[in-house]
Every structure is written in structure tokens, then in C-alpha cells.
Amino acid sequence: xxxxxxxxxxxxxxxxxxxxxxxxxxxxxxxxxxxxxxxxxxxxxxxxxxxxxxxxxxxxxxxxxxxxxxxxxxxxxxxxxxxxxxxxxxxxxxxxxxxxxxxxxxxxxxxxxxxxxxxxxxxxxxxxxxxxxxxxxxxxxxxxxxxxxxxxxxxxxxxxxxxxxxxxxxxxxxxxxxxxxxxxxxxxxxxxxxxxxxxxxxxxxxxxxxxxxxxxxxxxxxxxxxxxxxxxxxxxxxxxxxxxxxxxxxxxxxxxxxxxxxxxxxxxxxxxxxxxxxxxxxxxxxxxxxxxxxxxxxxxxxxxxxxxxxxxxxxxxxxxxxxxxxxxxxxxxxxxxxxxxxxxxxxxxxxxxxxxxxxxxxxxxxxxxxxxxxxxxxxxxxxxxxxxxxxxxxxxxxxxxxxxxxxxxxxxxxxxxxxxxxxxxxxxxxxxxxxx
Numbered sequence: 001x002x003x004x005x006x007x008x009x010x011x012x013x014x015x016x017x018x019x020x021x022x023x024x025x026x027x028x029x030x031x032x033x034x035x036x037x038x039x040x041x042x043x044x045x046x047x048x049x050x051x052x053x054x055x056x057x058x059x060x061x062x063x064x065x066x067x068x069x070x071x072x073x074x075x076x077x078x079x080x081x082x083x084x085x086x087x088x089x090x091x092x093x094x095x096x097x098x099x100x101x102x103x104x105x106x107x108x109x110x111x112x113x114x115x116x117x118x119x120x121x122x123x124x125x126x127x128x129x130x131x132x133x134x135x136x137x138x139x140x141x142x143x144x145x146x147x148x149x150x151x152x153x154x155x156x157x158x159x160x161x162x163x164x165x166x167x168x169x170x171x172x173x174x175x176x177x178x179x180x181x182x183x184x185x186x187x188x189x190x191x192x193x194x195x196x197x198x199x200x201x202x203x204x205x206x207x208x209x210x211x212x213x214x215x216x217x218x219x220x221x222x223x224x225x226x227x228x229x230x231x232x233x234x235x236x237x238x239x240x241x242x243x244x245x246x247x248x249x250x251x252x253x254x255x256x257x258x259x260x261x262x263x264x265x266x267x268x269x270x271x272x273x274x275x276x277x278x279x280x281x282x283x284x285x286x287x288x289x290x291x292x293x294x295x296x297x298x299x300x301x302x303x304x305x306x307x308x309x310x311x312x313x314x315x316x317x318x319x320x321x322x323x324x325x326x327x328x329x330x331x332x333x334x335x336x337x338x339x340x341x342x343x344x345x346x347x348x349x350x351x352x353x354x355x356x357x358x359x360x361x362x363x364x365x366x367x368x369x370x371x372x373x374x375x376x377x378x379x380x381x382x383x384x385x386x387x388x389x390x391x392x393x394x395x396x397x398x399x400x401x402x403x404x405x406x407x408x409x410x411x412x413x414x415x416x417x418x419x420x421x422x423x424x425x426x427x428x429x430x431x432x433x434x435x436x
Contacts, residue, residue: 030058082393
């Protein structure tokens with residue numbers, strides 16, 4: 001076989017392999033009005049319609065009412081009876097690295113961080129891979145929107161909000177460059193006992209210097225905005241939105257001292273919109289959060305306590321504690337294996353409901369509240385007339401892993417596929433064992 005034949009066969013193999021492994025084709029635009037009748041509608045704003053009519057056309061919700069108003073759908077040709085089912089707005093996953101990495105053990109597939117400490121100009125959006133198998137695996141659990149967020153460094157870069165059924169990042173994006181992400185330094189550090197340092201946690205002698213670096217960078221960036229800009233500074237330019245209010249500052253902090261210092265610092269810098277991310281000990285700073293109107297994106301509830309002194313159930317009940325104190329709360333999923341675990345987002349909300357928070361308020365943690373925090377609540381997060389028809393139909397309670405079984409899902413009115421690599425394997429092996 002000559003070199004040309006070998007090359008042709010190789011190209012054919014790569015092409016066929018790509019087809020067999022590529023994500024399914026994104027859905028086409030909605031072409032006709034559709035109505036779902038009879039389901040229990042969970043509107044995402046704390047309200048329920050037990051016997052509902054949900055209709056949409058051209059990607060927008062046109063009817064959200066109870067089934068006694070059937071005359072409103074007499075002109076709609078496609079009417080689907082979903083009696084006994086449940087309809088929800090699409091769940092929203094914030095602070096996520098979806099599409100920025102595929103296989104944690106393979107460095108070449110991970111693109112969530114860049115070299116550098118102060119890199120607000122690094123945009124996660126242009127690295128977002130819509131073909132990721134992990135991205136498509138979110139949809140069967142109702143996770144239809146996500147904030148794609150960079151990691152690494154002190155100022156990690158800029159996030160954007162996307163929908164999870166697209167050809168490329170240009171098609172996916174819903175909100176471009178919504179915020180900059182800052183990881184606040186730890187006041188305490190773990191001693192390196194193998195180097196002779198004391199075991200356990202001790203105050204970090206470099207803490208003040210680390211904070212000073214952040215202050216110097218942001219003060220310089222603010223001064224740059226007011227200067228002549230004879231020499232262009234791209235990192236400084238990226239921070240402009242923090243000071244004019246067009247971008248939010250997402251501060252990753254968990255310890256009480258971290259949270260207090262970070263919030264007071266941001267307000268002293270006159271940064272208009274601040275969101276606390278993680279917030280593990282935010283229950284100790286409730287008054288400060290309320291004073292400055294700081295929303296919180298709480299890390300996954302399926303976690304163990306950080307220390308022996310914490311209540312064993314603090315990770316489970318923290319969202320309820322903050323919600324009951326009038327703080328706007330959403331749920332996020334950063335941590336180990338965060339991309340794969342992100343599909344569990346609805347069950348984190350279910351965990352909070354299990355701790356006593358009203359089920360519909362728990363639902364708000366991953367719908368309306370998160371939409372408000374990300375600044376997309378004008379179109380997403382709730383089932384309301386005029387908003388995007390981004391929703392799904394479930395066989396049962398979508399916050400319960402036993403009954404979260406989607407039968408239909410839509411993004412902007414487009415009927416999206418619920419097939420994934422996992423569902424294909426499930427069917428393959430179900431067929432195998434059904435024959436045995």
C-alpha cells in the first residue's frame with residue numbers, strides 16, 4: 001500500500017471516528033407553537049400551578065396558566081397531554097468549568113486555567129467546547145444553562161453564561177463576559193511539617209502581602225481607566241466593568257476572616273456588584289452580607305464539614321440558614337470532579353429541601369435566584385409569559401434522583417436531544433442483558 005492510500009484510509013478512519021463520537025446535532029429553531037397540558041408547573045419563583053397549560057412559540061412562553069383556560073390554546077395545533085408529569089424551568093449551573101476540560105487525568109484536555117496571577121483578560125468563553133460529552137450529560141437531569149468560569153491564579157479571568165445545546169461558543173453564549181473571578185487569599189495556611197513547620201493551621205505571614213498585591217493591581221487598573229492610555233494594558237482594560245457596574249466581581253472565599261476582608265475590600269474599592277462564591281462560613285457573616293446586599297453562591301451541599309468544630313450537617317443546612325435570613329442564595333458545584341458532579345445540581349437543591357427549606361424555595365436556588373445573581377433573570381430562571389421557553393418535562397420530582405426522569409427538554413423553544421454517551425451505553429447493555 002503506497003503512502004497516498006495510507007493517508008486516504010487514515011482520513012476516512014478519523015472522519016468516521018469523529019462522527020461516532022461527536023455530540024448530537026444541536027436542535028433546530030422552533031417552527032410551530034406547542035402546548036403542554038395537565039402537568040404540575042413549578043414556575044421557579046416559589047409558585048406552583050397544579051394543573052397547568054404551558055405554551056410557547058418562537059422560543060418565547062406565550063401561555064402560563066391553569067388548565068381551566070383551555071380556550072386559550074384552541075388555535076395551537078400541537079397540544080401534548082402530560083397529565084401527572086412535572087414541568088420546570090431549565091436549571092442553571094454557576095461557577096462551572098463545563099466545556100473547559102474533558103478528562104482530568106489527561107492534561108491536554110484541560111483548559112480551565114492559564115499561567116499568571118492577575119489575568120482578568122483571560123476569557124473562558126473562547127475556550128468553551130460545545131462538543132464536550134460532559135456538557136451533553138447535564139441535559140438529562142435538567143441542567144440547561146451554565147456560567148463557564150476560569151480557574152487558577154488570584155484573578156482567574158472572565159466568565160460568560162451559555163446554553164448547553166450549540167454548534168460553537170458563538171451560538172452558545174447568552175451573556176458575554178458577565179464577571180471577573182477573584183480567589184481571596186487564605187488567612188491561615190497548613191504547616192509543612194516535613195520541612196519543620198508546625199502541624200495544623202497557622203496564620204500566613206504573607207497574607208498582608210497577598211492582599212496588597214490585589215489592591216495594587218485594582219488601584220492601578222482604576223487609575224488606568226482615568227489616564228491617557230498611551231500604552232495599552234489589556235488586563236487593566238478587562239477590569240473596567242467592575243467599576244462602571246457592567247461586570248460583577250465573583251469572590252471565592254470560605255473562611256470567616258476571608259469573607260469579611262474580601263467584602264470590605266471590594267466595597268472600599270467601590271466595586272459595584274459583588275457575589276460571594278463558596279461562602280462555607282458565611283453563616284458567621286450574615287449581617288455584613290445583608291448590609292452590603294451580597295448574594296452567595298454556596299458550594300455543593302453533598303460535602304463533609306471542613307473542620308471538626310463545624311456542625312456535621314453545616315454543608316446541608318447552610319443554604320436554608322442564609323435564605324431564612326433574607327440573603328439571595330444560589331448553588332454551585334466547584335471542587336473535586338466538579339464537571340462530572342455538576343449533573344447532581346438538582347439533587348443538591350433536593351438535599352436543602354430535606355433540611356427543611358420549602359421545596360419550591362429550594363428550587364429557586366437553581367432557577368430564579370441563580371438567574372438573578374448572573375443577571376439573566378429578564379429571560380431565564382422562571383416560567384413566565386414573555387420569557388425564554390427554556391424548560392423541561394419530568395416524570396416526577398426533578399429534585400429527587402429517583403424520579404428525575406426527563407421526557408422533553410427545550411432551550412429557547414428548541415426541542416433538544418436527551419441522548420448522551422451514557423444513555424447510549426445504558427441502552428446497549430440493557431439490550432445485552434435482556435437477551436440473556
